Amino acid sequence: AQRVTQPEKLLSVFKGAPVELKCNYSYSGSPELFWYVQYSRQRLQLLLRHISRESIKGFTADLNKGETSFHLKKPFAQEEDSAMYYCALSGRTYKYIFGTGTRLKVLA
């Protein structure tokens, strides 16, 4: 079955500390993986996708097919990174499956 797992509901880190938001997936085939972010009082928006292999706002995510993971990382957290982060998967049917989300709090 298709599934996206984000094991942490809440992750608190201090400003300047490294951040890793975990995402594991289950899918028979070659899915496309995304990270979406929802800042306070803003709509949910795309942060990055694995096929782009780019860094957005200092965040990167590498697709590890062996471990079926797509963890989101940033070397130095900033207070403005505080938000709700969702990992999502999409396959051939264009049906997107989301994880339950991780709330990141960056403490001053």
Add this chain to the structure above:
Amino acid sequence: DGGITQSPKYLFRKEGQNVTLSCEQNLNHDAMYWYRQDPGQGLRLIYYSQIVNDFQKGDIAEGYSVSREKKESFPLTVTSAQKNPTAFYLCASSIAGTGNNSPLHFGNGTRLTVT
């Protein structure tokens, strides 16, 4: 300015009444989606549509209905059969087609409260 518009932002209904949530997009996207967002449960797919006059059930379609008569519009009706309708509803759209999946564009959401 292109985007997705959901209306209204807040909606209140009495139990037993059907209610329709509006979703309009001017992005010329083929695919549209309805999600329900509950605390601790993330986003759960209700219905999606890849093309006009066609739609498929998502993971929690019971108690909901949709229509896709126009490319720009994908209204969601929450019926009286939905046992727990109070929630935050998100509409999204994307470019459909073969090849890489395009990302979702979301509306601002509608918060429905049923009493």
